[in-house]
Amino acid sequence: xxxxxxxxxxxxxxxxxxxxxxxxxxxxxxxxxxxxxxxxxxxxxxxxxxxxxxxxxxxxxxxxxxxxxxxxxxxxxxxxxxxxxxxxxxxxxxxxxxxxxxxxxxxxxxxxxxxxxxxxxxxxxxxxxxxxxxxxxxxxxxx
Amino acid sequence: xxxxxxxxxxxxxxxxxxxxxxxxxxxxxxxxxxxxxxxxxxxxxxxxxxxxxxxxxxxxxxxxxxxxxxxxxxxxxxxxxxxxxxxxxxxxxxxxxxxxxxxxxxxxxxxxxxxxxxxxxxxxxxxxxxxxxxxxxxxxxxx
Numbered sequence: 193x194x195x196x197x198x199x200x201x202x203x204x205x206x207x208x209x210x211x212x213x214x215x216x217x218x219x220x221x222x223x224x225x226x227x228x229x230x231x232x233x234x235x236x237x238x239x240x241x242x243x244x245x246x247x248x249x250x251x252x253x254x255x256x257x258x259x260x261x262x263x264x265x266x267x268x269x270x271x272x273x274x275x276x277x278x279x280x281x282x283x284x285x286x287x288x289x290x291x292x293x294x295x296x297x298x299x300x301x302x303x304x305x306x307x308x309x310x311x312x313x314x315x316x317x318x319x320x321x322x323x324x325x326x327x328x329x330x331x332x333x334x335x
Numbered sequence: 336x337x338x339x340x341x342x343x344x345x346x347x348x349x350x351x352x353x354x355x356x357x358x359x360x361x362x363x364x365x366x367x368x369x370x371x372x373x374x375x376x377x378x379x380x381x382x383x384x385x386x387x388x389x390x391x392x393x394x395x396x397x398x399x400x401x402x403x404x405x406x407x408x409x410x411x412x413x414x415x416x417x418x419x420x421x422x423x424x425x426x427x428x429x430x431x432x433x434x435x436x437x438x439x440x441x442x443x444x445x446x447x448x449x450x451x452x453x454x455x456x457x458x459x460x461x462x463x464x465x466x467x468x469x470x471x472x473x474x475x476x477x478x
Contacts, residue, residue, distance in 0.1 A: 228446065229444040230423065230444045230445075230446060231443070247446070250473060253396060253471075299372070300374070301425065303390070328398065
């Protein structure tokens with residue numbers, strides 16, 4: 193796969209380049225209005241692994257940013273989580289399969305709810321630019 | 336204020352026109368992968384009021400879409416909520432003031448955590464196109 197590096201900077205809808213400011217500790221938010229941009233700080237080339245960044249954790253809920261650079265879930269190793277998750281595609285593109293449902297291509301703004309213990313796969317992510325996801329994770333459910 | 340209607344459809348980063356599919360009931364999500372687009376279904380002109388759409392409510396958490404068309408919070412009537420909120424700007428632009436902090440202009444991808452009982456104002460929202468927010472609301476806190 194050839195990685196068109198220039199394509200990223202040219203597409204303003206893909207990640208802005210800059211520094212990602214993480215917000216792991218809600219207690220740090222008192223002095224000033226905390227703002228950072230979820231599209232900042234994306235890699236400028238494909239990486240071996242996806243990047244997971246915790247944005248906010250509060251009362252058992254976690255809000256996370258995920259940046260994919262062409263990764264996919266192996267067919268034999270689906271995600272199978274013990275908690276509900278809601279995902280929103282912010283940039284790039286991807287395809288999502290939930291066990292027993294039709295595959296769906298995702299564009300920016302598309303969102304999906306993934307119930308606990310529903311096996312699922314990311315079939316592909318954009319090969320030409322970063323794909324940025326927002327994920328909201330509920331607390332785990334009892335087995 | 337003159338509303339440049341053609342500007343909306345021309346800016347792909349603003350709302351896509353289409354039908355908003357709400358997802359109020361997680362039980363409806365079993366048969367097929369639920370996907371709808373948070374940028375769809377925006378108005379093509381300024382409205383008197385903002386549009387609030389519940390995307391998902393689960394275990395006391397609410398995920399909501401808000402569409403602004405030029406609205407602002409009156410100086411004498413700040414938001415003063417009994418619960419924590421996290422907001423993410425998805426399209427358009429806006430400025431946010433938290434009591435005691437510097438004003439911040441927001442572009443798509445910018446996010447902010449607003450603690451319970453922190454007074455805040457949306458100083459302005461984009462006059463030329465829809466401003467789309469994602470809001471995550473935690474359960475209310477005891478007084």
